Amino acid sequence: MTIESTLCEMSAVALRGEIAAGRLSAREVVSAHLARIDAWNPHVNAVVTLDAEGAMAAAAQADERQAGGHALGLLHGLPIVHKDSFLTAGMRTTYGSPLYRDFVPERDSLIVSRERAAGAITLGKTNLPEFGAGSQTFNKVFGATRNPYDLRLTAGGSSGGAAAALATGMAPLADGTDMGGSLRNPASFCNVVGLRPSPGRVPQWPTASPYNTLTVAGPMARTVADVALLLAATAGSDARDPLAIEQDPARFLDSLERDFHGVRIAYAPTWGGLPTEPAVEQALALRLPVFADLGAHVELACPDFAGADAAFQALRGQTFAVGYEAALRENRHLLKDTVIWNVELGLQQAAAAVVQAERDRAALFARMHAFMQTYEFMIGPVSQVLPFPVEQETVSRIGDAAMQNYIDWMRSGYYLSLTGHPAISVPCGFTAEGLPVGIQIVGRYRQEHALLQLAHAFEQATQYWRRAPALPN
Template sequence: MGSELIYLPATETLALLRAREVSALEVAEASLRRVEEVDGRVNAVVTVTADLALAQARALDDAMARGEEPGPLHGLPIAYKDLTDTAGVRTTYGSPLFADHVPGSDALVVRRARAAGAVTIGKTNTPEFGTGSHTVNAVFGATRNPYDLTRSAGGSSGGSAAALAAGMVALADGSDMGGSLRNPASFCNVVGLRPTPGRVPDHSPTAAWFTLGVPGPMARTVADAALLMSVISGFAPTSPFAVREDGSLFAGPLESDLSGLRVAYSPDLGGLPVDPRTAAVTARAPEVLAGLGARVERADLDLSGAEDAFRVLRAWHYLNAFGGLPADQVGPNVAWNVDQGRRVTAADLARAERLRSLLFHRAAAFFDTYDVLLAPVSQVPPFPVEEPYVTEVAGTPMPDYLAWMRSAYWISVLHAPAASVPCGFTPEGLPVGVQIIARPWADLTVLKVAHAFERATGHGARRPSLSPPSG
């Protein structure tokens, strides 16, 4: 049954495990076998923890044999982004400076997933310190898109997205500042949820109040992402803005009647350039929701100020987090961000905070009229893996490596939950996701709408052939 297990939804694999129709050891072995078969071409799981996975799986099987109640993620293979600390397991952050780094403790998401019975398969690739939406670094090289090995898997959670798409794991974690959960999900035809900040509490010794970067779940289905959310979300005192609601909020059924749901559709978020291939795919999304009974209107949320606010706050964060590292030993993207941070003034920070406050209140008024906003995740489909970043979108030059990600990072400033769900494919067979956004703390609304969209379209069920690159 091993070959059938690799693409089963996590919820279905969990049902088989609970019914003892398959063992945790069999599931772990199937996952590790798949990594061995395909990851040499994809380069998604950069540190494989086979011995740990098999030991965890055997312990879970023994516990079941003793009659112990299985946890909510019992026996499900998971891989953690190489930014996520894992005790005793190499965690490089994609940086040569940390190529041999082994943390002494687990991040909160790891502790919660392990306690729920998840089996650790390994660590997934990320750009250096998660910098950029293309997963490549000097330690492990580039992660390739399972749907076309000549293309990028996106980033910065590109290893997680590619591992899911290739059937290597059932679940994965990620993190998102400027689109790092949503962009790779779009590129790899999987689901990525950027939760409301504080929904999945983080721990930062230097920037505890920073809300642009958040941890979150990735999976092949919306229900699987909700399952992982039910475990990793919930209050923790490590974050000063941790949401008090319990993670069990996400454990219930996602089926929902969308009749009367108020949907705003913005094909370009108010004028951003969008590749015609991406635009053609996302243009079909409003009809899907309308067919499910939603009231869909063409409407733009006023996002003026989002560009300035995001860039100032991001630059400040990079100086705070990485300004002490030797400039000649970090990559060009990190060095550029730190340099931008050194240029930030008190007046810049004050302006960014004012702009962000205005955006928050404008979005609140917008979501009094609409329940969700539908928009592109990325302005382009997956681009050639050899290119460091997108330099032009629909004929418009991009001034730097960040600019092509505006459709994702403008949303990051809103303190709002946003998901990428598979929306279709370009004529070349490249995946395209659509972004579903709601007001802050309405994460469950996002998941329910995404689930209905997923069920109505079935795009997420299309699997990659993993054919070798041409030439």
């Protein structure tokens, strides 16, 4: 086994320990991951902007700081890739849109500046659908990102480039965003971990919609412990985000070990009747004994998601209108049809639709809160479908059920976005054809640490994260 393959298969936590102990240098780690990008990226198209020279220079600086006896940041020497919707000073940020094909910002998004301040080393940017719209990663600027477990299929989205980069060992850490499932769906499709934190847990700046609670930023990695490490480095209050949660992010460095005896878990195999592919349900059902072995009590139960569909579509449309009305007005010909549809929905919907959406969301949160007093966690599918052909822009039907729009097949993701509860996708197994399936675990309101503990226990019991894709010949 080569040094490159060894380093690229190590977790971020393990790499951090080896670097801190002086057994590995940041230069060795970054060099190995750059070599992995050279080998894998032509097959999957996950990293769309690469700065190898800048990464090696930053690694050399990191090694010099360590040699000089300076305190090491949480992410010291660890390579990271940023979603191409986050600003990166001096590095192209396209949002997957022809409008921004050559845009080079002068500042970092807050999450990027926090990652860099913690010692992470930027390798480059990861692919996403245009403006992050949809759970299939393709755009006119860079093309599509392919699933490393089957190159004929999609890696999911909208943080699809991040998930594919992690799965192939091109980076141990990645960031992303999630409105309707964009940190969770690609994690499920690519056998990695994606956490949708509570709104405000990872502050967002700059943003056109600072009071928008549907869209969150969050961490992705191959293990739950690595996700917790990245969350600890990126969470914490910031006065520029009015939703920022003022709690010490160091709590996410606390132990992930916990006794789950007697804990009640609600199992919702279809989230209350959503059309779901049988292979997805089967993969989850096979893993239910894991929770029983942990001592937990798993019961079939699901909160009432009545009104969630109309509420999410109305509020999503409003957010798209706030963010992209000017782009639609001035450059309609450069926008994909689904972005146009979403913006126009926001601009043209009746005020009564938004009013009702807020009423329905309030009622849903109240029902969810009551439900979660009985159950500490919920489990169910991340995505209602398996990875599908990369040429297919969206899912038009699941079984006999026709989908009404381009994100209708992601209700298993956006139902939970609407409630604001933290949710995580963890590898749950593979189909007979070798396709990954993730399990979605939902925690109580703002209880990310407990959520990470259950996710960690499940991961340790199953070890599916270790099953890496094979590099094509």
